[in-house]
Amino acid sequence: MKHWWLLIFLVVLAGLFFAFDLERVLSFESLKGSRDELQQAYRARPLQTIGLYVAIYIVIASLSLPGATVMTLASGAIFGLWVGIPAAVISASIGATVALWTARYLFRDSVRQRFGDRMAAINVGIERDGAIYLFTLRLVPIFPFFVINLLMGLTAIRAGTFFWISLLGMLPATTIYVNAGTQLGALTRLSDILSPPLIGSFALLAAFPWLARWAVARIKARGMHARWRKPSRFDRNLVVIGAGAAGLVTSYVAATTRAKVTLIEGYKMGGDCLNFGCVPSKALLRSAAFLQQARQASGLGIARVTVDYNFGDVMARVHRIINTVEPHDSVERYTKLGVEVIHGNARITSPWTVEVNGQTVSTRAIVIATGARPTIPRIPGLEEVRYYTSETIWSLVERPEHLVVLGGGPVGCELAQAFARLDCQVTQVVRTGLMGREDADAVALVEAALRADGVRVLTQTDAIRCERETGMQLLVVRYEDGTEEALPFDAILCAVGRSARTEGFGLEELGIPVSPKHTIETDAWLQTLYPNIYACGDVAGPYQFTHTAAHQGWYASANALFGGLKRFKVDYSVIPWATFTSPEVARVGLSEGEARERGIACEVTRYDLKDLDRAIADEAAHGFVKVLSIPGKDRILGVTIVGEHASDLLAEFVLAMKHGLGLNKILGTIHTYPTWSEANKYAAGEWRRAHVPYRLLDWAEKYHAWRRG
Numbered sequence: 001m002k003h004w005w006l007l008i009f010l011v012v013l014a015g016l017f018f019a020f021d022l023e024r025v026l027s028f029e030s031l032k033g034s035r036d037e038l039q040q041a042y043r044a045r046p047l048q049t050i051g052l053y054v055a056i057y058i059v060i061a062s063l064s065l066p067g068a069t070v071m072t073l074a075s076g077a078i079f080g081l082w083v084g085i086p087a088a089v090i091s092a093s094i095g096a097t098v099a100l101w102t103a104r105y106l107f108r109d110s111v112r113q114r115f116g117d118r119m120a121a122i123n124v125g126i127e128r129d130g131a132i133y134l135f136t137l138r139l140v141p142i143f144p145f146f147v148i149n150l151l152m153g154l155t156a157i158r159a160g161t162f163f164w165i166s167l168l169g170m171l172p173a174t175t176i177y178v179n180a181g182t183q184l185g186a187l188t189r190l191s192d193i194l195s196p197p198l199i200g201s202f203a204l205l206a207a208f209p210w211l212a213r214w215a216v217a218r219i220k221a222r223g224m225h226a227r228w229r230k231p232s233r234f235d236r237n238l239v240v241i242g243a244g245a246a247g248l249v250t251s252y253v254a255a256t257t258r259a260k261v262t263l264i265e266g267y268k269m270g271g272d273c274l275n276f277g278c279v280p281s282k283a284l285l286r287s288a289a290f291l292q293q294a295r296q297a298s299g300l301g302i303a304r305v306t307v308d309y310n311f312g313d314v315m316a317r318v319h320r321i322i323n324t325v326e327p328h329d330s331v332e333r334y335t336k337l338g339v340e341v342i343h344g345n346a347r348i349t350s351p352w353t354v355e356v357n358g359q360t361v362s363t364r365a366i367v368i369a370t371g372a373r374p375t376i377p378r379i380p381g382l383e384e385v386r387y388y389t390s391e392t393i394w395s396l397v398e399r400p401e402h403l404v405v406l407g408g409g410p411v412g413c414e415l416a417q418a419f420a421r422l423d424c425q426v427t428q429v430v431r432t433g434l435m436g437r438e439d440a441d442a443v444a445l446v447e448a449a450l451r452a453d454g455v456r457v458l459t460q461t462d463a464i465r466c467e468r469e470t471g472m473q474l475l476v477v478r479y480e481d482g483t484e485e486a487l488p489f490d491a492i493l494c495a496v497g498r499s500a501r502t503e504g505f506g507l508e509e510l511g512i513p514v515s516p517k518h519t520i521e522t523d524a525w526l527q528t529l530y531p532n533i534y535a536c537g538d539v540a541g542p543y544q545f546t547h548t549a550a551h552q553g554w555y556a557s558a559n560a561l562f563g564g565l566k567r568f569k570v571d572y573s574v575i576p577w578a579t580f581t582s583p584e585v586a587r588v589g590l591s592e593g594e595a596r597e598r599g600i601a602c603e604v605t606r607y608d609l610k611d612l613d614r615a616i617a618d619e620a621a622h623g624f625v626k627v628l629s630i631p632g633k634d635r636i637l638g639v640t641i642v643g644e645h646a647s648d649l650l651a652e653f654v655l656a657m658k659h660g661l662g663l664n665k666i667l668g669t670i671h672t673y674p675t676w677s678e679a680n681k682y683a684a685g686e687w688r689r690a691h692v693p694y695r696l697l698d699w700a701e702k703y704h705a706w707r708r709g
Contacts, residue, residue, distance in 0.1 A: 006102075006105070006106060007106055010063060010102070013063060014063060014065065017063075017065055026060070026066070026067030026070050026071065027070060028070055028073070030070075031070055031073060031074050031077060035077050035078070038074070038077070038078045039077070039078055042078050042079060049078070050079065050083070050087055053071075053074070053075065053078070053079075053087060053091070054087060054090070054091045054094075056071070057071045057088070057091035057092065057095060058091055058094050058095040058098065059095070060095065061091070061092055061094075061095020061096055061098070061099060061145075061146075061149075062095045062096075062098035062099045062102065063099075064099055064146035064149065064150065068092065068095075068145065068146075069177065071088070071091075072088045072092070072174055072177040072178060072181070073177055073178075073180060073181035074181060075087050075088035075178050075181060076088075076177070076178035076179060076180065076181025076182040077181040077182065078181075080182060081178060081179060081182055084178040084181065084182070085171075085174060085175055085178050088174050088177070088178055089167055089170055089171055089174045090167065092145070092166075092170055092174065093163050093164075093166045093167040093170065094163070096145065096148075096149045096162070096163075096166050097159055097162060097163045097166070099146065099149035099150060099153065100149050100150075100152055100153040100159060100162055101153070101159065102153070103149065103150045103151075103152075103153025103154060104153040104154070107153070107154060108153065108154050109599075110601075111154050112599065112600070119154070119155075120598075122155060123155055123156040126155045126156055126157050127156065130155070130157045130161070131161055131165050134148070134152065134157070134161075134162065134165045134166065134169065135165050135168065135169045136169075137169070138165065138166055138168075138169020138170050139169050139172065139173070145170070225351055225530075228350040228351055228352070229350070230351075230352055231352055231353070231362040233362070234352065234362045234363055234364050235260075235361050235362045235363065236260050236261060236262050236340075236361060236362070236363040236364070237254065237259035237260050237261060237363065237364050237365065237561060238250075238251075238254045238259055238260075238261040238262070238363060238364065238365050238366070238367065238557070238560055238561060239261070239262045239264065239346075239354045239361055239363040239365075239366050239367070240254070240261065240262070240263045240264065240366075240367045240369060241264050241346045241348075241354070241366070241367070241368050241369060241370055241505060242264075242265065242271065242368065242369035242370040242371055242501075242537070242539070243263055243264075243265035243268075243269045243270065243271060243329070243341070243369075244270065244271020244272055244273065244369060244371045244537060244538075244549065245271060245273055245537065245546045245547075245549040245550045245553065246369035246371070246536045246537025246538070246539075246549035246550065246552055246553040246556070247263060247265070247271070247367070247369035247537070247553070248263075248269075248270075248271075248329055248334070248550075248553070249549075249550045249553030249554055249557070250367045250369060250536065250553040250554075250556050250557040250560075251263040251334060251337075251339045251557075252334070252337060252339070252553075253553065253554055253557035253558065254339075254557050254560075254561060255334075255337045255338035255339045256337075257557075257561060257562075258338075259561050260340075261338075261339055261340065262339070262340045262341075262342060262361060262363070263334060263339050263340065263341045263342070264341075264342045264343075264344060264346040264354070264356050265341070265342075265343060266343070266344060266345045266346065269326070269329045269330055269331060269334075269341075270325075270326060270328075270329035271329075271371050272371055272372070272391075272538075273546040274322060274325060274326065274329055275322060275391075276390055276391040276394065277390065277411075277546070278546055279321060279322055279325050280318045280319075280321070280322055280394050281390075281411070281414055281415065281418075281580070282580060283317060283318045283321040283322075284314070284315075284318050284415075284418050285414060285417075285418050285580055285582075287309075287314045287317060287318075287422075288417070288418040288419075288421035288422050289421070289582060290307075291307060291309070291421050291422065292421045292453070292582070294307045296619070299619045300619060311396075311397075311398060311399035311422060312397045312398065314422065315394065315396055315397055318394060319394070331343075342356055342357065344356040344357040345504070346505060347504070347505060347506045348366060348368075348505055348506035348507070348509075348510060348533070349506060349509075350510075351366075351510070351530045351532055351533060352364070352366075352532070354366060364532065364560075365532045365533070365534065365560035365561065366532065366533045366534070366560075367533075367534045367535070367536060367556045367557065367560055368505065368507075368520060368528075368533065368534065368535040368536075368539060368540075369535070369536050369537045369539065369549075369553065369556075370500075370501040370502070370505060370537075370539045371500075371501055371537055371538045371539055371549075372498040372499055372500045372501060372538035372539065372544060373391070373498060373499055373501055374389035374390050374391055374494060374495070374497075374498055374499075375494070375496050375497040375498060375499045376389070376494055377406060377463065377494060377496050379463050379464075379465060379466055380464075380465040380466065381465050381466035381467055381468075382466050382492070382494075384466065384468065385466045385468065385473045385489075385492065386473060386490065386491050386492070387466075387491070387492040387493075387494055388491055388492065388493050388494070389493070389494050389495075390411050390415075390493075390495060393415070393493055396491075399422060399423065399424060400419075400424055400489075400490035400491040401424065401425060401490050402424070402425045402427075402488055402489045402490045402491075403416075403419050403424045403425070403426050403427070403489065403490065403491050403492075403493060404426075404427050404428075404429060404475050404487055404489040404491070404492045404493070405419075405426060405427070405428045405429070405492075405493045405495060406429050406463055406492060406493065406494050406495060406496055407428075407429075407430065407494070407495035407496040407497070408428065408430030408431075408432070408433060408434040408435060408436070408459065409435065409436075409495065409496075409497065410435070410579040410580075410581075411495040412428060412430070412493075412495035412496075413428075413434060413435060413446060413450065413579060413581050414579065414580050414581055415493060415495065416428045416450060416455050417449070417450055417453055417455060417581050417582065419493075420450070420453045420454045420455045421453055425454070425456075426454065426455045426456065427455070427456040427458065427487055427489070428450070428455055428456065428457050428458065429458050429461050429463055429475070429477055429487075430457070430458065430459045430460075430461060431460075431461065431462055431463075432459070432460065433459050433460070434446060434447055434450075434457070434459060435579060435585065437587075437591070438579075438585055438587065438591065438640070439591050439592050439593050439626070439640055440593070441624070441626075441642075442585050442587075442640055442642045445583055445622070445623060445642050446579070446581050446583065446585060446642070449581065449582060449583060450581070458477065458479075460479070460480040461477050461478065461479055461480070462477060462478045463475060463476075463477055464476045464477060464478050464484065466492070467486070472488050473488065473489050473490070474486040474487065474488055474489070475487045475489060475492065498538065498544055499518055500514075500517075500518050500519045500520065500538055500539045500540075500541070501538075501539055502514055502518065502519070502520060502539060507520070510529075510530065510533075511529065512528050512529050512530070512533070513529060515541070517541060517542075519535075519538075519539060519540055519541040519542075520535040520539055520540050522534070522535050522536075522540050524569040524570060525555070525559045525563070525567050525568065525569060525570070526540065526552060526555055526556045526559060526570060527559070531563075532560070534556045534559065534560050535556075536549065536552035536553055536555070536556040537549035537552060537553065540552065542572075543572075543575060543577075545575075545577055547576075548572075548575060551570075551571075552570060555568050555569075555570045573657075573658075574588060574589065574654055574657045574658045575588065576588040576650055576651075576654045578646065578647035578650065580647065582644070583620075583622060583623045583642050583643045583644060583646065584641075584642070584643065584644065584645070584646035584647050585640070585641070585642050585646060586640070586641045586642075586646040586647045586649065586650040587638070587639065587640045587641070587650070588638065588639050588650055588653055588654050588657060589628070589636065589637055589638030589639060589657055590602070590628050590637045590638030591628075591638060591640055592604055592626065592628060592638075592640070594638075595628060595637065595638070600637070601630075601631050602628040602629060602630065602631065602637050602638075603628070603629050603630070603631050603632075603687070603690070604626060604627075604628055605626070605627045605628075605629065605663075605683060605686045605687040605690065606624055606625070606626045606627075606683075606686065607624060607625045607679060607682045607683040607685075607686050608623075608624050609621055609622060609623040609624060609625070609643045609679060610622065611682070612676070612678060612679050612682070613673075613674045613678075614674040614675055614676050614678065615643070615644070615676065615679075617674065618644065620643070620644040622643060623641070623642040623643025623644070623646065624641070624642055624643070625639070625640075625641050625643075625649070625679050625680065625682075625683040626639065626640045626641070626683075627639050627653070627663065627683050627684075627687065629662075629663060629687065632691070633662070634662030634663035634664045634684075634687060635660075635662050636653060636656055636657050636662065636663065639653040639657075641679075643679075644676070645676045648676070649676055649677060649679060649680060652666065652677065652680050653666075653680065663683075663684040663687045663688070664684070664688070666680055666681060666683075666684040667681060667684035667685055667687075667688055669681065
């Protein structure tokens with residue numbers, strides 16, 4: 001209510017200003033007609049006149065009323081140049097700061113709630129370059145000052161910074177106007193003051209900070225390169241280190257644009273996704289899902305299904321799938337595309353040279369795409385027992401009877417469920433909770449499914465140490481209440497996260513910094529400390545998904561090859577991901593929990609899959625589609641889907657968010673019946689039902705009654 005009363009008060013003041021035609025009093029003509037009287041008042045009572053002038057100017061500026069330009073002229077006309085300049089510029093800066101505070105108090109919270117993600121991104125830029133942005137806008141008089149005041153009030157810029165930068169930025173134009181005010185008699189109209197050449201001069205002055213910044217960056221880059229000898233000619237346009245998803249896309253783009261590119265890989269083409277991650281895990285999940293479907297055959301009207309299988313054959317199939325997909329990422333394919341592929345360990349020896357197999361290759365640009373490796377937890381005794389990671393688990397040929405899975409993320413949950421369905425006794429040990437990035441209702445369904453499949457899920461549990469005792473391997477865990485238990489196992493799977501591969505490539509010698517998250521520090525264009533060295537994929541973050549690595553690969557390649565002509569900031573605005581448990585969990589944008597934590601207002605629309613005809617027919621009527629939207633509008637802020645085929649259903653929402661399509665567009669799209677994709681349309685329909693125009697329907701009812709006679 002305080003906000004509303006203040007807003008009403010300000011509106012009333014503005015209304016009175018126009019109702020009493022005070023705009024005429026603050027006109028150019030009025031100033032010229034009353035200049036002599038004002039000068040006489042100043043000579044008689046200088047301090048009182050200056051004080052009254054400052055107060056009026058602050059009120060006008062703080063309320064964003066018309067008349068600030070005339071007030072600046074009046075400062076010169078009444079006080080002269082040397083008193084007029086500080087009187088005008090200080091008054092304008094104080095008034096602008098009051099307007100900033102007012103806009104911040106009245107509107108910032110509501111704007112932040114409705115556009116939280118966008119405002120967060122804007123505030124990052126303001127924190128980094130806000131002073132330069134503001135100084136640039138203040139220097140060019142064509143930008144309305146009151147608009148700048150109000151918009152800056154919605155950001156996180158500090159009021160002190162705003163005041164001083166505003167004062168400095170307005171000083172040149174204020175000086176010109178005050179000087180013009182001292183010669184008021186020679187002016188016939190306001191447009192005489194600012195000529196196009198003068199405005200152009202201001203624009204050049206506004207560009208100076210950016211030019212200076214660019215020059216400093218160039219000088220800094222030259223200084224960094226000073227200790228290295230730059231080749232006069234280059235063997236390659238681009239050298240890419242790492243042949244995972246990021247490196248393959250980077251090389252592909254470079255070859256497509258006819259650049260001379262070399263791709264260096266020290267281990268296996270295809271990286272983690274092909275050899276240890278996405279491909280083998282999904283192959284294993286498919287076999288495990290079939291076994292589960294066979295066990296649940298009675299739900300399909302089939303009395304009994306008997307399945308005989310061999311664990312070794314299942315793992316052999318996993319490797320067969322890898323071998324089938326491998327040609328897509330093979331040396332032969334990329335060689336045909338025009339990429340030179342070298343197998344060996346690369347080391348960057350200067351900003352322009354890479355050494356591999358005793359050979360030094362010179363290159364215009366370098367892209368580091370070395371990926372990440374599984375994190376090994378520091379558990380006493382772990383090295384003395386049989387443990388695996390997501391890279392080594394595929395070497396299993398015999399089924400472990402008792403498997404302990406450490407970690408509750410996507411990898412831990414997927415593989416815990418798969419091995420449980422393959423008749424392993426699985427215990428999952430999680431320090432906090434399962435799938436920490438997802439909403440509680442999504443996690444609850446996954447946890448229930450894991451337990452139904454026989455997984456013993458231990459959350460809020462710490463792994464203390466590993467022991468060997470009379471031929472047994474034991475993991476000692478400590479529960480939240482402080483009690484301990486020794487869990488017997490045949491094998492441990494460590495799935496507690498992944499760490500970027502930053503060692504052994506020469507980064508230390510070049511002084512390329514690593515972030516607190518142990519990824520290579522890059523800017524918005526994926527540049528490292530050296531402008532011609534880029535990093536992308538898991539080694540750069542902030543996401544560790546194959547699709548985001550490939551997404552970054554395009555930007556890294558385009559910027560490395562064409563950055564001198566045009567640079568592209570990486571677009572992270574719409575990033576989807578999925579966990580391939582059963583049920584699957586797929587998400588894009590905000591979750592409900594994130595919106596709550598960030599204070600972002602949103603509407604939550606939910607459609608339960610128990611009502612979907614196709615889900616009922618498939619005996620998979622569980623899960624939901626949850627959509628977050630701007631209150632009162634159909635613009636999508638985020639989507640979480642839990643259920644079978646959730647990862648496929650998500651694509652429609654990803655497309656909608658990327659291209660600004662709202663829920664009404666999805667509702668108006670024909671979806672084939674009966675399909676799972678109808679769930680998206682029904683979710684949009686749930687939103688629409690919550691926004692039925694009842695007043696319009698009342699009129700429609702009256703119209704129909706009238707038509708009936």
